[in-house]
Amino acid sequence: MAECAWGWTAMIDFQNVSVAYSNGVQALSDIDLHFEKGEFVFLVGPTGTGKSTLLKLIYRGVLPNKGRVTVMGEDVTTLPPSRVPHLRRRLGVVFQDFQLLPQKTVYENVAYALHAIGVPYREIRRRVCTAVDLVGLGRRADAYPSQLSGGEQQRCCIARAIVNNPPILLADEPTGNLDPEMSQGIAQLLNDIHIRGTTVVVASHDRAVVNALRKRVITLERGRVVRDEVGGGYSPDEFQTP
Amino acid sequence: MRSEGAIARMNFRHLEFLLHETLTGIRRNALMSLAAISTIAVSLFLLGSLRLAIVNLEEMAGALCGRFEMRVFLKMHLAADKRDDLGKQIAAMPGVKECQLVRKEEAWPELCHRLQGTVEISDLGGVNPLPDAFTVHVEDLEQMGALADRIRVLPGVDEVTDTRVAAQRMAAIVRAIRLGGTIAVAILAVVAMVIVNNTIRLTVHARRREINIMQLVGATNACVRTPFLLEGAFHGMAGALGALLLLAVGYSYLHEEVRNVVPFLELIPPSAELLWAQGPALLGAGVGLGLLASLLAVRRYLHG
Numbered sequence: 001m002a003e004c005a006w007g008w009t010a011m012i013d014f015q016n017v018s019v020a021y022s023n024g025v026q027a028l029s030d031i032d033l034h035f036e037k038g039e040f041v042f043l044v045g046p047t048g049t050g051k052s053t054l055l056k057l058i059y060r061g062v063l064p065n066k067g068r069v070t071v072m073g074e075d076v077t078t079l080p081p082s083r084v085p086h087l088r089r090r091l092g093v094v095f096q097d098f099q100l101l102p103q104k105t106v107y108e109n110v111a112y113a114l115h116a117i118g119v120p121y122r123e124i125r126r127r128v129c130t131a132v133d134l135v136g137l138g139r140r141a142d143a144y145p146s147q148l149s150g151g152e153q154q155r156c157c158i159a160r161a162i163v164n165n166p167p168i169l170l171a172d173e174p175t176g177n178l179d180p181e182m183s184q185g186i187a188q189l190l191n192d193i194h195i196r197g198t199t200v201v202v203a204s205h206d207r208a209v210v211n212a213l214r215k216r217v218i219t220l221e222r223g224r225v226v227r228d229e230v231g232g233g234y235s236p237d238e239f240q241t242p
Numbered sequence: 243m244r245s246e247g248a249i250a251r252m253n254f255r256h257l258e259f260l261l262h263e264t265l266t267g268i269r270r271n272a273l274m275s276l277a278a279i280s281t282i283a284v285s286l287f288l289l290g291s292l293r294l295a296i297v298n299l300e301e302m303a304g305a306l307c308g309r310f311e312m313r314v315f316l317k318m319h320l321a322a323d324k325r326d327d328l329g330k331q332i333a334a335m336p337g338v339k340e341c342q343l344v345r346k347e348e349a350w351p352e353l354c355h356r357l358q359g360t361v362e363i364s365d366l367g368g369v370n371p372l373p374d375a376f377t378v379h380v381e382d383l384e385q386m387g388a389l390a391d392r393i394r395v396l397p398g399v400d401e402v403t404d405t406r407v408a409a410q411r412m413a414a415i416v417r418a419i420r421l422g423g424t425i426a427v428a429i430l431a432v433v434a435m436v437i438v439n440n441t442i443r444l445t446v447h448a449r450r451r452e453i454n455i456m457q458l459v460g461a462t463n464a465c466v467r468t469p470f471l472l473e474g475a476f477h478g479m480a481g482a483l484g485a486l487l488l489l490a491v492g493y494s495y496l497h498e499e500v501r502n503v504v505p506f507l508e509l510i511p512p513s514a515e516l517l518w519a520q521g522p523a524l525l526g527a528g529v530g531l532g533l534l535a536s537l538l539a540v541r542r543y544l545h546g
Contacts, residue, residue, distance in 0.1 A: 059458070081463070089460035099455060112452075115259045116461035164459070 010070070011037045011168060011199045012058055017067035019053050019223075027053040028223045031067070035201060037167075040194045042210050043203040044234050045220035051203035054220070055170045058201070059091050060084050072167065089117055092161030092198075096173035098153045100145040100160075106132060107141040110160045117164070131163040132156075135189060151182030155189065162193060169193060171202045175209055183209050210234040256465070263452075263469035267445040268476065274441040275477060281437045282481025282531060283488065285430035286524045290489040292423035293520055298509055299416045312390055313344075313403040314376040320398050325374055328398050332378060337389050340379040346372040357505055373400060431531060438477050438535035442470050446539065467540050474536025475529050482528030490517050 012035040019028040028050045035041050043051045056062045057069050060076050069076045072090060079087060100109050110131055114124045132141050135155040145153055154174060161169055171190065175183035187209040194200045204210060210217060210233065217232035218225055268275050314332065316325060325343070333341040350370045378393070380386050390404040446453065456466050494512045501509075510516060 085457075085460040085462045087460070088458060091460075093458050099451060101452060101455070112455065113459035115256065116456040116459055116465060118256045118465070160455075160459075 010034045011039070011072060012201070013068075013070040014054075014057070015068045015070070017057065017064045017069060019050070019057065019062060019064050026223055028057075028064075031223075031225060033218065033225065033228075035199060038194075038197055038199055040191070040200045040213070040215040041202070042213075042215055042217045042234075043201065043220060044205060044210055044217055046205065049220045050223040051205075051220055052172050055093075055172050055201065055203055058168070058170055059088055059093055085117075089164060090166050090168065092158075092164065092166040092169040094154070094157050094161045094169070094171035094174050096176035098145070098157045098177075100153060100156055102145050105142050105144055106137055106148070106156045106159075109145070109156055110163050113160050113163055127163050127165075128159075131159040134162070134192075135159040149182070150178045151185055154178060154182075154186050158186070158189060158193070162198070166198070168199045168201070171200070171204075173204055173206075174202060175204065175206045180208055184212060187212055205234075207234045260465070260468045260472065264472040264476065267449060267469055267473045270448055271441060271445050274444055275473075278434070278438045278441040278477040278532075279480045279484065281430075281434040282478055282528055283484035285427065285434045285531075286482050286485035286528055287488045287492075288423070288430055289427045289527060290485055290520045290524055291492070292419070292427060293523065294489070294493060294516075295419055295423070296416060297516075299412060299419065301510055302412055302508070311377055311379045312386060314378055314393055314399055315401040315403075316374045316376070317398055317400045318373050320374065324398055328396060329376055331396065332376060332393060335389065335392065337381050337385040338378055339381045342377045342379075344375045344377055346370055346374050349375065431527075434481070435531055435535040435538075438474055438532055439539045441477065442474055442536040442539035443542075445473060446470060470536050470540045471533055474532035474534075474539075476532070477536075478528035478530065478532025479525065481532070482525045485524055485528070486517065486521060489520060493517075 012033075014031045014033040017028060017031040018026070020026045031054070043054055045051055053062060057064060058071055058076070060079060064077060067077075071087065074087065076087065101112065104112060107128055110128045111124050114127060119127070129138075129141075132138055135158050137152060137155050137159060140148065140152060143152075145156065148156065154177075158169075158171075158174070161171075169190070174190065175186050178186065183206055190200055190202060191213055202209075214231050214233065216230045217227070217234060219227035316328070320328075329341055329343055332338060347370070349372050353372070378389075380389055386404060390402045393399055394402045453466055490512070493516075497509050497512050500507055
């Protein structure tokens with residue numbers, strides 16, 4: 001599937017998608033979006049506006065109540081549960097809270113993802129070293145998460161997300177827990193990964209990061225798309241950041 | 243299709259990874275694991291004891307039913323001519339195949355020999371306490387009860403041991419023990435399952451971050467679940483081995499005690515074969531119980 005999927009121009013496609021949670025919250029309403037192969041997209045907007053839900057739809061963390069989500073030519077909404085792991089192997093996901101295993105080193109954290117999907121040991125070594133070097137943690141591969149700064153922990157999380165060479169990288173508030181200087185470093189790293197051909201979707205309300213990269217910016221407000229601008233910025237008066 | 247093949251290969255290749263994850267789970271919840279293993283061990287020990295008790299009782303009942311004979315004990319000091327008349331009278335009864343005299347002089351040394359080393363015979367002061375007796379073989383086990391009743395009222399007869407009644411009683415005891423034991427074992431099995439289930443839930447909870455990461459990077463559900471199932475199976479196996487050990491020690495001790503205290507009750511002697519015979523049942527029950535309990539825990543917590 002992966003090979004033929006590259007033939008699709010729309011890497012990620014939302015058609016008339018609505019999501020309502022069981023507690024009655026309408027997270028997304030009538031979303032129609034197309035992300036092209038190799039695009040870098042920022043999802044911006046205040047907290048609780050549906051950015052994370054949009055990302056979850058892509059990796060099948062939630063199912064829409066209405067509409068269709070297509071990822072690399074595959075309809076994610078009708079995907080049988082047994083196929084979900086195959087979808088996720090072609091996606092990398094980065095979180096605000098890093099989700100690292102505290103009792104494993106940087107190397108082991110990145111390798112864990114590959115162990116879990118059954119990559120041979122020799123292959124794991126090669127791929128982990130490449131990923132750890134790429135995020136600039138080559139010298140800290142034997143450190144534990146508690147010995148790392150926030151920025152380094154996020155780099156480790158990014159290394160884990162890209163170690164499988166996924167065509168798509170999703171990041172949910174990757175700089176949410178970092179100071180501005182570290183945030184710029186992470187933004188640059190995401191851009192480097194994008195330049196290598198990966199489609200990158202980042203949910204963020206970090207103005208500095210969004211404005212520094214000048215990519216396609218999609219603004220969400222109360223579950224609806226209110227702005228979709230290529231090379232856009234994130235003006236200070238647009239939202240009151242919580 | 244290529245990826246399906248990769249998954250199949252993965253299961254084999256990554257046994258080491260899965261075993262490592264299993265051991266991490268057991269180590270992290272060592273105390274709860276111990277509780278789960280002990281509970282399984284106690285329930286399986288009870289199951290094993292029940293099986294041994296039934297095997298023994300069935301052996302006794304079988305030995306009794308197999309003998310188409312009864313013992314007719316005569317009154318003490320009955321004159322020899324009266325005794326012989328009585329013998330002829332019994333032999334002439336319909337349904338009696340054979341009536342054999344067992345002289346007290348013959349019976350006593352035999353009994354002494356059987357009880358050797360367990361009862362101090364010299365305490366009796368060299369007096370033979372046994373009466374003369376007849377061994378009466380019957381043609382049909384069904385008639386034994388009625389025949390015993392008729393012989394019992396003959397003059398000179400003191401007591402008739404009717405093995406048919408004894409066998410029936412034995413069968414009733416076996417039935418009662420089987421029923422009571424099964425209920426007790428079932429209750430304990432449920433308790434053991436609840437504890438294993440809880441242990442696995444704790445492990446799942448303690449490892450939710452690993453599980454989350456595994457699911458996000460595309461580990462198959464089988465891969466995510468296997469360590470927990472292995473953990474449950476391990477609890478079951480360790481519990482079964484513990485139960486077998488307890489049984490081996492307990493049964494040897496019981497056999498020795500019974501031989502000393504109630505020598506006429508003949509238990510099957512403890513042997514490796516007797517215990518081995520319990521092995522597959524206990525191991526199967528233990529592993530099955532552990533697997534089932536963890537499967538229920540994992541199904542509930544790792545949905546999707």
